[in-house]
Amino acid sequence: MxxxxxxxxxxxxxxxxxxxxxxxxxxxxxxxxxxxxxxxxxxxxxxxxxxxxxxxxxxxxxxxxxxxxxxxxxxxxxxxxxxxxxxxxxxxxxxxxxxxxxPPIAGPDTALGLRTVSYQRPLAHVKHLGGFGQSYHRRLAEREGFDEALLTDPDGVISEGAITNLGCFDGTSVIWPDAPALDGITMLLLEKALPAQGVPSRRGPVLVADLGKFRGVFVTNSRGVAAVERVDDLRLGVDEAFMKTVTQAYESVTWDVI
CATH class of the missing domain: 3.30.470.10 (Aminotransferase class 4, branched-chain amino acid transferase, N-terminal domain)
Structure with missing residues (x-):
């Protein structure tokens, strides 16, 4: 052929x-x-x-x-x-x-909206083929005017986005959901880079019901980082100074020669 x-x-x-x-x-x-x-x-x-x-x-x-x-x-x-x-x-x-x-893909330049859904990826720690479930829920979220689906368990414990990881800033440190999820490369890089910017990073349980208590919420994937301005009907404030710090931390990561 x-x-x-x-x-x-x-x-x-x-x-x-x-x-x-x-x-x-x-x-x-x-x-x-x-x-x-x-x-x-x-x-x-x-x-x-x-x-x-x-x-x-x-x-x-x-x-x-x-x-x-x-x-x-x-x-x-x-x-x-x-x-x-x-x-x-x-x-x-x-x-x-x-x-x-x-062709190269640029990251989003505006804050995003997330739609929660009770769904867990099978073998979540592996970036595997056959992601029908997450793709289905992401498309439904987009039809409803959102940018991404936010995956949770039935009790509202957050694991990850359909194609993103979620970070939450409590004013002192960033908390990444400690639940079955894929460790995204950008998330792993930020876990090391953020402390150099004065922002500690840790894993811990994050509930949908607690998102309004954070000073800032953001997502990461291979395209970069983006602030989150709403989750379902909840409007979230965007901490511009903090997002600048996250961006600086990500941009400080060395590019490796392939």
Whole structure:
């Protein structure tokens, strides 16, 4: 079969993906991935991305995934492209490593609205394929005029967003929900970077009912950080000074050469 050359760019195991190979992925719902923004051939938290892929591969396939192999696959797929949104997907029986290269994506520049839903992702600590449930709830939230779904348990204990992590600022420190969730790369980077800005960071239980008590609420994902201005019918204040601190902490993170 002819190689697929249209954008976005798809490579599988170091070569341009063929329609036959992509048809295999279309029939599968088992695998894992990571997503990153690349600028100038660099990305933030590369070691965390590689560790995520290796750990997930061990859990799903019973074998590690060498970081240098992943880096080589990304470099090859990027080719002459220096700025991009990159997704590394591991799938199939062997498994195979697919790299998808798309145009770079900027983070949101306005505060967001979140819609709560009682839902927990299966195997939440793994960034796995087959996220129908979270995608479904996120689309419902968007139809109702919100930007993102906020996942909780039946008692209102927050775990994560559909594609984000949630941080809450109590005036002294940032609390990340201590519940089944994916440890997002941006969240992990901020856990280390915020203390350098004078803001301690810790994990702890966060309830929807308590969100109004915080000075600031924000979300993170591979696109960056964004303030939250409402959750359901609850209007939240946006602490601009604090959000500037969060942004500065994130921007202070070193970009790693792929």
């Amino acid at each position: 002819d190689a697929v050359t249209a954008l976005p760019r798809f490579e599988i195991d170091g070569h341009a993906a063929t329609t036959s190979e992509l048809s295999v992925l279309a029939m599968l719902n088992y695998g894992h991935f990571t997503a990153m923004q690349v600028r100038g051939g660099r990305t933030r938290g590369l070691d965390l991305h590689l560790a995520r892929l290796d750990a997930a591969n061990r859990e799903l396939y019973g074998a590690g995934l060498p970081g240098e192999l992943v880096r080589d696959r990304i470099r090859h797929a990027l080719g002459e492209i220096s700025d991009a949104a990159v997704r590394v997907i591991v799938f199939g029986e062997s498994p195979s490593v697919m790299v998808v290269v798309r």
